[in-house]
Amino acid sequence: MFTLDNTECSTKITLISSNKYENWLKKQPHFIKNWCLSNNFKGQPGKILLIPYQDGRLSQVIIGEGKNADLVGLSIFSKESKGNYFIEPKYSNAINDDLYIAWLWGSYSFNKNSKKHKALMYISKKEDLERYEIIRKATNFGRDLINLPSNLLTTINFKKKVFQNNLFDNCLLSSISERKLKSFYPLTYEVGKASSNKPLALEIFSKKITKNDNPIVIIGKGVTFDSGGLNLKPGNTMRYMKKDMGGAAIAISLFLILKKLLKKTKLALIIPLAENSISDNAMRPGDVLKAANNKTVEITNTDAEGRLLLADAIVRSKSLNPELIIDFATLTGAARVALGEDLPAYYTNNDKIAKKISSTNYSNSIWRMPLYEKYLNKMNSEVADIANASSDGMGGSITAALFLKEFLSIKQTNWIHIDTYAWNSNYLNTKGGNLQGLFAMMEFVRKNYN
Numbered sequence: 001m002f003t004l005d006n007t008e009c010s011t012k013i014t015l016i017s018s019n020k021y022e023n024w025l026k027k028q029p030h031f032i033k034n035w036c037l038s039n040n041f042k043g044q045p046g047k048i049l050l051i052p053y054q055d056g057r058l059s060q061v062i063i064g065e066g067k068n069a070d071l072v073g074l075s076i077f078s079k080e081s082k083g084n085y086f087i088e089p090k091y092s093n094a095i096n097d098d099l100y101i102a103w104l105w106g107s108y109s110f111n112k113n114s115k116k117h118k119a120l121m122y123i124s125k126k127e128d129l130e131r132y133e134i135i136r137k138a139t140n141f142g143r144d145l146i147n148l149p150s151n152l153l154t155t156i157n158f159k160k161k162v163f164q165n166n167l168f169d170n171c172l173l174s175s176i177s178e179r180k181l182k183s184f185y186p187l188t189y190e191v192g193k194a195s196s197n198k199p200l201a202l203e204i205f206s207k208k209i210t211k212n213d214n215p216i217v218i219i220g221k222g223v224t225f226d227s228g229g230l231n232l233k234p235g236n237t238m239r240y241m242k243k244d245m246g247g248a249a250i251a252i253s254l255f256l257i258l259k260k261l262l263k264k265t266k267l268a269l270i271i272p273l274a275e276n277s278i279s280d281n282a283m284r285p286g287d288v289l290k291a292a293n294n295k296t297v298e299i300t301n302t303d304a305e306g307r308l309l310l311a312d313a314i315v316r317s318k319s320l321n322p323e324l325i326i327d328f329a330t331l332t333g334a335a336r337v338a339l340g341e342d343l344p345a346y347y348t349n350n351d352k353i354a355k356k357i358s359s360t361n362y363s364n365s366i367w368r369m370p371l372y373e374k375y376l377n378k379m380n381s382e383v384a385d386i387a388n389a390s391s392d393g394m395g396g397s398i399t400a401a402l403f404l405k406e407f408l409s410i411k412q413t414n415w416i417h418i419d420t421y422a423w424n425s426n427y428l429n430t431k432g433g434n435l436q437g438l439f440a441m442m443e444f445v446r447k448n449y450n
Contacts, residue, residue: 146433246422
């Protein structure tokens with residue numbers, strides 16, 4: 001993956017943006033100019049050009065990134081190549097961090113038939129190598145969790161995989177189930193009670209947290225499979241519902257990275273886990289549930305279950321007096337209709353936070369949506385404080401975010417909610433679990449809370 005050994009046989013990879021291509025080409029010998037011309041290479045995003053020596057051996061690799069630092073070509077090359085390489089970033093529009101993260105991202109594979117990764121990327125500084133290795137291990141673990149089939153990633157197996165992973169060494173780990181779950185995570189219990197895979201919640205701390213520590217709380221929706229409950233999903237949308245714990249996977253990866261990168265700020269990770277299933281005791285449309293803060297919720301749609309888990313976790317986090325809450329969830333199809341599968345929606349109750357997110361290098365990887373308060377009326381209930389889904393289905397991602405906001409404390413707590421798809425359907429760029437929103441939050445927190 002990465003190496004500190006810059007051997008003589010290392011091959012140069014040059015990343016070229018299309019707006020710097022002509023400047024680069026002018027400085028090349030005639031052979032390379034002709035080679036680029038004959039292969040119609042102009043720095044197009046994702047295009048890879050192998051340039052040989054005259055004896056046929058590989059001389060260097062040229063990868064196009066378009067105008068917008070699109071590094072999919074580097075990820076693809078990392079996945080398919082072998083040998084030792086080093087990067088020439090002079091003609092790239094990307095920052096160095098992006099280049100090496102694209103490399104490690106592309107090296108991942110969940111395919112049982114894939115060959116062991118053999119390509120090594122040279123990094124000059126040991127501290128940088130260690131940082132990228134942390135990111136690689138954390139993201140590989142998160143992607144593995146999403147890609148695992150639901151019968152192998154039940155709620156209890158999820159707990160085992162987390163608790164047995166040495167990435168959590170020196171953390172404080174606990175799980176809540178049965179009676180305590182009914183008290184502290186009552187909505188999660190109701191969502192998961194119909195399944196033989198019983199609901200539970202994971203609470204993990206980077207260090208012991210005292211009253212005045214004001215940690216960052218990271219929350220992830222952990223629905224290990226979502227049938228929709230009695231509001232049963234159609235078969236085509238149920239196909240990939242193993243990924244409905246994608247928010248939990250992203251939250252875990254972020255926690256693991258930040259606990260290594262942050263020097264002072266303490267972290268808490270809360271993962272409510274449940275399988276939304278069907279049985280004679282399943283949660284029903286029309287049921288009225290009571291959260292741990294005594295707010296009552298009328299269930300108008302059993303397939304709007306993820307927000308119930310998040311509401312529990314948000315209420316639970318109040319006792320920690322957090323400086324910031326970040327939650328991730330594969331929450332609504334409405335967000336996909338609005339922004340497509342590649343661009344997660346995010347919401348925040350603090351405009352200053354939004355400005356700071358927009359100043360990060362990953363600001364274009366997530367998109368702010370409005371907390372339009374007028375839509376809160378869509379979740380009015382005659383028998384409870386709030387309904388769990390809107391009456392007309394319109395603006396579904398916004399109403400889901402507004403529902404969550406109702407469970408924040410009266411004192412304004414800084415909060416970011418990310419409504420993600422957590423899946424990549426592109427075969428070229430590693431189909432499967434996708435940790436959308438991770439790097440935007442990593443960069444935002446590292447810049448503002450370190």
